[in-house]
Each structure stands twice: as structure tokens, then as C-alpha cells.
Amino acid sequence: MRKTPAWRLLLLLTGLQASRIPIRQPARVQVLRGSATSLSCLFNHSLANDRKIFYRWVRVDAGQGAEPKRLDIKSNLTQTFIPDTNVSQFNILGHFGSVELTHSGTYRCEVTIPAPGRSSSGLGPGTQLDVHAPPSVSIAPSTQEVVLKGRTLTLTCEVSGYHPKGVSIAWLYPTNRTVTSGAKWSSERAAPGPGFRMTGYLDLHPRAADHRVRYSCQVNHSTLRSPITKDFNFLLKYGPTNQEVFQRSSPLGHFSPLSGWYASAPVGSFLELRCVVESSPPSRVQWFDPHRAVRAEGLHSNATLTLDPLGALDSGLYACVASNVHWSQEQEIQVEALSPASLSARWVTYPLFTLTVAGMHIWSSRHRGARSHRPEGDDAR
Structure with missing residues (x-):
């Protein structure tokens, strides 16, 4: 049950009539959480003695039948005389040192001025305090x-x-x-x-x-x-991926991508193969020869196999194996050491093969052309 203030009870007991005080309040105040702000309550009155002015702030929560709650808000009253009149403008300022989201709501100021034979009171229309907060x-x-x-x-x-x-x-x-x-x-x-x-x-x-x-x-x-x-x-x-092999035929040359997973060079020449992978952490990369013996090794996702000079017995199937704690990947490379005899055979065999294929292509083209120009009478016979 709400308690009636003593000054209001006094008015009721003495039968004094109260006149209404028009009160002005801003409709809405927006402020960021954590900042300071003040609510204003303005009214005019001819009474200059502020010791007889009673005021307070009440908050009205949303919802039907919500009772106003009296608030202990730090407030002060200022008075400004209006020239050429006996009326002063009063301003009741309610101060918030640091607003929080819980302070959002509608605030109304309530003013009462008791006086012998006549009293005045008013209730402000209310100011909606909107507290905004960044995320x-x-x-x-x-x-x-x-x-x-x-x-x-x-x-x-x-x-x-x-x-x-x-x-x-x-x-x-x-x-x-x-x-x-x-x-x-x-x-x-x-x-x-x-x-x-x-x-x-x-x-x-x-x-x-x-x-x-x-x-x-x-x-x-x-x-x-x-x-x-x-x-x-x-x-x-992740484990090794995007495995690639590069080759070069000179210690001072540049590596070029190996195509077809096949590498060849003359016996006695220089041949170097580099195996590279992507992985995190870096992979251990090993080259295995045809007898599964380790011929080269690297710990930073690459390893280089050097065959210098390339011997006839170096021909065979080599394997590049990359592995780390996650998984491993293997790629096989066929290496062929070309002897002088095999090179000579290639110089003879390859041109003959090329000429044979070209001749067959020409003969096939002419044969198709002759058939396409055969007279219609030949088909009838």
C-alpha cells in the first residue's frame, strides 16, 4: 500500500484546495550506457520561496496498472526570474551519474507547493529515458x-x-x-x-x-x-599434399617440372630430381632407389636426389615418400640411363617410325578421296 506524504495529508485535513501547476518535460532523452545525463522538469510559479516547494521523481514502468515508483535521484532546483513579472521559472534537474540499461523507463516529476488558503500541485507528462548500449x-x-x-x-x-x-x-x-x-x-x-x-x-x-x-x-x-x-x-x-617432382641436367641449370613421371638421361651425364610437397607441419621427404634403399632425405617438405654421374645400373623405379604426423604420400618415378647404343637406336627407329606413320596417313587420305569421286555408274555395276 502506498504511503501518503505528510504534506499531502495536511492538505486533505485542512480542506485546502489545490490549483494545478502546468509542468513541461522533454518527451524523450537518449543516452549511451555508462554516460551521465539529467532529466529536466520546468514549471512557472509566483512563489519565490523554494523552501515551500516539495518535489520528487517517480518512475512509471510499462504495463497496465503499474504503480509509480518513488526514486532517490539526486536533484536540484533552480529559479530564474522572468523580467517585468512576479513569476519565476523553476527547473528541477534529476541527475544520473552513470546510466545503465536498467534505468530505461518513463520518469515523471511531481511538484506540490502547500500554502495557507491555497496550494498548488502538478505531475509532469513524463520523459522516456532510452538507454542505448553498444554490443x-x-x-x-x-x-x-x-x-x-x-x-x-x-x-x-x-x-x-x-x-x-x-x-x-x-x-x-x-x-x-x-x-x-x-x-x-x-x-x-x-x-x-x-x-x-x-x-x-x-x-x-x-x-x-x-x-x-x-x-x-x-x-x-x-x-x-x-x-x-x-x-x-x-x-x-595437414599431411603432405600437392606433391611435385622437378628435374635438371646440370648443377647450374634450373629445375623444370617433370612430366609423365619418367626421367631419362645418357649414361655418364648429370641428373638431379627434386621432390616437393605442401604440408603443415613440414614433412620428411625421402628418395628410395629400386632396391628400397634411402638415397636422399630432407626434413623441410623437399628432398633432392642427385645421380652424378648417372650409371647404367641406376635405371629403375624410384619412389619419393613424404610423411608427417598426419599421413604420408608416395610418388614413383621411372629413371632410365640411356646407353650410346640405345641412343643410336632411337635416332634410327624414331625417324623411320615417323615416316611410316606419315606415309600411312597420306595413303589413307588419298584412298578416301578416290572413293568419294567414283562415278555413279561404278556403284550401279
């Missing part, structure tokens, strides 16, 4: 080491504690390209504390090319001058 943003996981093979990773961007509603979440790829594939968002809902919350999700299927690639969660809200951005950097862990 706090976090991304999880903050840094993730992921095995590439068969792994799906979900990034989570949590936005909470903001007011009013209307936050937006976007996922960005390097060069600020918006990512839509695999992106989804929850609806805005009440946060565990004051304000609202929203969550964004991004499902990723990391590849080797994503190593150290930065994805970003960008959040925008009416309280922000610029978006809030939280980054996620891939630190992938």
Missing part, C-alpha cells in the same frame, strides 16, 4: 589448429548486451569479400543480462590454401560509429 563481440575459436582431412570447422560470432535491437553480422574473407556459403544467424533474443543478443555461425571446410588465411566477423549497430571486427586466423595442420 560486445567475441569470436570462437579465437585461434584453431585443424587437421585438414575430413574436418569441418564452425566459427561462432557472439554479439550481446546491446540495446535497442537491430544488430547485423557479416562474415568476411580476405579483401573484405562477404562470405555467404555456410553462413547462418540466430534471431535476436533477450540476453541473460540487460539488452539483447544474437549469434552468427560460419561452417568451413578448410583446405591447405586456407593456412594463415584470415576470416572476420563484422558487427554493425546504431550505437557504433564504425563496425566492430573480430578476426580468426587459420593455423592448419
